[in-house]
Amino acid sequence: MQTDNSNNDSTTPSGLRKARLAFAISAGKLAGASGRLFHIGGGTSLPGMIARRIDPNVLKSVVGGSKAKKIVITGSNGKTTTARMTAAIADAAGRSVSQNRTGSNLLQGITSVAVNFSDFFGRMESDVLLFEIDEATIPLAVPEIQPDVVVITNIFRDQLDRYGELYAVARALDEMLESLPETATILLNGNDPQVANFGRNAKAKRIFFGLETKDIGTPVPEQSADIIRCIHCNSDFTYEVAYLSHLGLYRCPECGYTLPDLDLAVTGATLAENGEGPSKITLRTPEGEMNLEIPLPGIHNIYNAVAAIGAAMAAGFPLDSVQTALSNIRTAFGRMEKIQAGDKTIYLSFVKNPTSFNLMLRLIAQHPGKKHLLLAMSHTVVDGQDFAWLWDVEFEDLVSDILDAVCSGNKTEELAMRLKYAEVSTDKISLIEDREAALDAALKQVEPGGTLYIMSGYTPTQELRRIMQKRGWVKHFWEE
Amino acid sequence: MSENKTDTGMVIKIGHLYPTLMSVAADRGNLFSIERRCKWRGIATEVEPIFVKQTPDFTKYDLILFHGGADREMEIASRDIQHKASSLREAAESNTVFLSVCAGYQLLGHYYKPFNGPELKGVGLFDMYTEGGSTRFMTHMALECKFEETGTKILVGYENHSGRTYLGPKAQPLGKVLAGWGNNGKDGVEGARYKNAFGTYTHGPVLPKNPWLTDLLIQRSLEHRYGKVKLLPLDDSTENAAHAAALKLAMEFKGTMSAIEATSWKR
Numbered sequence: 001m002q003t004d005n006s007n008n009d010s011t012t013p014s015g016l017r018k019a020r021l022a023f024a025i026s027a028g029k030l031a032g033a034s035g036r037l038f039h040i041g042g043g044t045s046l047p048g049m050i051a052r053r054i055d056p057n058v059l060k061s062v063v064g065g066s067k068a069k070k071i072v073i074t075g076s077n078g079k080t081t082t083a084r085m086t087a088a089i090a091d092a093a094g095r096s097v098s099q100n101r102t103g104s105n106l107l108q109g110i111t112s113v114a115v116n117f118s119d120f121f122g123r124m125e126s127d128v129l130l131f132e133i134d135e136a137t138i139p140l141a142v143p144e145i146q147p148d149v150v151v152i153t154n155i156f157r158d159q160l161d162r163y164g165e166l167y168a169v170a171r172a173l174d175e176m177l178e179s180l181p182e183t184a185t186i187l188l189n190g191n192d193p194q195v196a197n198f199g200r201n202a203k204a205k206r207i208f209f210g211l212e213t214k215d216i217g218t219p220v221p222e223q224s225a226d227i228i229r230c231i232h233c234n235s236d237f238t239y240e241v242a243y244l245s246h247l248g249l250y251r252c253p254e255c256g257y258t259l260p261d262l263d264l265a266v267t268g269a270t271l272a273e274n275g276e277g278p279s280k281i282t283l284r285t286p287e288g289e290m291n292l293e294i295p296l297p298g299i300h301n302i303y304n305a306v307a308a309i310g311a312a313m314a315a316g317f318p319l320d321s322v323q324t325a326l327s328n329i330r331t332a333f334g335r336m337e338k339i340q341a342g343d344k345t346i347y348l349s350f351v352k353n354p355t356s357f358n359l360m361l362r363l364i365a366q367h368p369g370k371k372h373l374l375l376a377m378s379h380t381v382v383d384g385q386d387f388a389w390l391w392d393v394e395f396e397d398l399v400s401d402i403l404d405a406v407c408s409g410n411k412t413e414e415l416a417m418r419l420k421y422a423e424v425s426t427d428k429i430s431l432i433e434d435r436e437a438a439l440d441a442a443l444k445q446v447e448p449g450g451t452l453y454i455m456s457g458y459t460p461t462q463e464l465r466r467i468m469q470k471r472g473w474v475k476h477f478w479e480e
Numbered sequence: 481m482s483e484n485k486t487d488t489g490m491v492i493k494i495g496h497l498y499p500t501l502m503s504v505a506a507d508r509g510n511l512f513s514i515e516r517r518c519k520w521r522g523i524a525t526e527v528e529p530i531f532v533k534q535t536p537d538f539t540k541y542d543l544i545l546f547h548g549g550a551d552r553e554m555e556i557a558s559r560d561i562q563h564k565a566s567s568l569r570e571a572a573e574s575n576t577v578f579l580s581v582c583a584g585y586q587l588l589g590h591y592y593k594p595f596n597g598p599e600l601k602g603v604g605l606f607d608m609y610t611e612g613g614s615t616r617f618m619t620h621m622a623l624e625c626k627f628e629e630t631g632t633k634i635l636v637g638y639e640n641h642s643g644r645t646y647l648g649p650k651a652q653p654l655g656k657v658l659a660g661w662g663n664n665g666k667d668g669v670e671g672a673r674y675k676n677a678f679g680t681y682t683h684g685p686v687l688p689k690n691p692w693l694t695d696l697l698i699q700r701s702l703e704h705r706y707g708k709v710k711l712l713p714l715d716d717s718t719e720n721a722a723h724a725a726a727l728k729l730a731m732e733f734k735g736t737m738s739a740i741e742a743t744s745w746k747r
Contacts, residue, residue, distance in 0.1 A: 157504070167552060223508075228500065229553075234552070234555075234556050354506070379729075385618075385620070386505075386638045386683065388506040388683050388685055389505075389506050390506070391506035391507075391508060391509030391512065391685055391688075410725075412725075413718070413721040413722040413724070413725040414689075414722050416718055417688055417719055418509075421509070421516050421688060423516065426718060429718075
């Protein structure tokens with residue numbers, strides 16, 4: 001075919017590259033469209049997967065050719081909500097945003113952004129490219145994206161079987177930060193003793209966010225806290241306040257390691273007592289003090305909001321519309337998402353490690369009355385195989401409030417046993433592996449006007465949401 | 481299930497070694513398992529946490545728990561435990577029951593030599609040593625164990641370790657590997673036993689879904705204090721269902737490198 005001696009551009013090496021890129025993007029777009037058409041998925045990772053098969057450089061080519069500000073958000077918890085808030089702030093500041101907004105944060109999902117938001121020649125119009133990226137995917141994704149801003153929300157113990165030990169994840173992230181050029185900005189959670197120490201030798205500029213108020217928090221970290229010893233000399237930290245797992249105002253009594261000066265600091269905070277929000281905060285920033293209302297509940301959403309404001313600031317967006325942007329934020333899919341199911345209400349929470357699970361249990365405990373629960377866990381690749389961490393979840397704190405609990409997914413037996421050892425009476429526990437049957441059985445136990453609390457892992461959350469979407473209770477998650 | 485039986489007047493004294501330092505894989509579930517199954521039978525438990533720098537007389541405990549931690553935590557524990565070692569060995573000689581898991585298990589041997597880094601000295605309670613490998617053994621596992629009190633039993637759990645452990649002549653294995661890697665991936669056995677001391681790589685945590693092992697530990701702990709006892713049976717249908725599910729997984733992954741590589745969608 002190439003022997004044709006016309007002036008066909010596609011025979012030159014760069015023309016070939018362009019043709020290959022165009023083909024990769026068209027094939028990816030087609031795959032995404034047919035996925036949506038046949039309702040087999042939201043086209044969140046398939047387009048990227050197909051496009052990468054055809055042109056492994058597709059992400060690098062599209063992103064590298066774009067003039068947009070590139071923001072990468074990673075960490076164990078809070079990526080999705082932080083990304084949503086960052087997008088809302090950018091949007092309110094008049095910037096157009098392309099992002100992987102549905103929690104598809106592995107390499108294929110990230111590549112799908114390049115496929116979905118570019119034209120057939122790989123050109124992107126957006127002002128901002130926003131990527132939330134799984135912490136294990138970071139070392140692969142960052143060299144391709146060459147971000148301007150990198151946000152690290154926190155590092156908690158998460159799926160030991162997938163990532164190996166916590167410290168290995170930390171080392172990989174640190175190496176990535178050191179590879180960034182000096183034009184980049186690194187935004188780090190100063191309340192996380194390990195994250196605050198990242199990038200000490202990086203060329204890029206580091207800025208820190210966090211809380212420094214005693215209005216909220218506890219005197220010592222909870223049981224499941226991961227980093228409670230000094231990362232330099234291994235002595236036990238003393239905490240002035242612990243906010244969430246090992247996040248807090250820490251100091252090492254031996255070597256004096258403590259949190260850095262915070263560039264964005266929450267100096268005052270009030271949480272809503274009903275567990276539903278809003279929280280009110282006073283935030284000190286280099287651009288002045290702000291009083292903000294965060295509509296989503298809990299300390300974790302304060303962190304998410306402050307990280308988002310920091311990311312927007314680092315990317316150079318004006319901050320005057322931050323409150324408007326935050327006020328319009330709804331919960332991300334499956335983050336204490338309130339769903340109307342006929343005359344009953346569902347709160348759907350995606351939980352994947354002791355920290356996120358304990359947070360949700362604490363919020364639920366603040367809701368009045370006794371609780372109907374549906375717990376669903378699965379051992380697929382994205383969910384992990386090792387569910388030992390269920391034993392670090394403080395079910396014990398909610399036991400007296402539990403009316404009944406349905407356990408579902410292929411970790412049904414494990415969940416039921418965990419509840420039994422939290423001394424939930426076995427006659428309150430039912431085991432129903434099938435997701436739809438479990439949902440119906442759980443809802444049947446709820447009185448009209450009552451509430452069902454669902455806490456589920458990654459795959460079960462998607463499956464449950466798909467069922468609810470079929471029933472018209474929620475929208476497709478890719479339409480959000 | 482959770483109605484509490486009449487008080488038997490019996491008590492088990494438990495020493496929980498490094499409860500915050502060595503607790504990486506939610507192994508506190510082992511303690512929960514022992515506490516609840518005692519409570520449901522009217523047996524009291526007294527748990528003493530034992531931290532770095534504390535050197536109690538370990539012979540006062542009936543049962544000592546020592547769980548896993550990552551390399552950095554293990555280094556701290558290795559240094560500290562040298563001050564506890566002789567008392568721990570004395571307790572083992574006097575038939576105190578031990579359950580040690582993963583890093584805790586490794587530290588009860590002579591030494592642990594990480595893949596990179598200096599050798600960590602152990603307690604020498606088990607006649608064994610461990611060397612770090614370049615790959616991790618991560619998979620569901622099943623063992624066949626045999627005890628006088630229980631007969632042949634299956635133990636299920638999840639292993640996640642890079643250490644390869646080799647037993648000397650004075651340590652017996654805990655069981656034969658039916659699925660998974662075990663001590664070193666070569667000799668087909670897992671864990672270690674010496675008198676009433678047990679060591680294993682099984683997480684999960686190991687006790688909740690192996691109620692027979694929990695009860696064996698409880699029984700031997702009671703006998704350490706009171707002489708021959710017989711435990712009241714409990715309704716174990718929930719535990720047995722979890723055991724069966726874990727066994728099924730382990731047998732599916734039999735002979736594979738890791739659970740992740742063996743998931744069906746990859747095949």
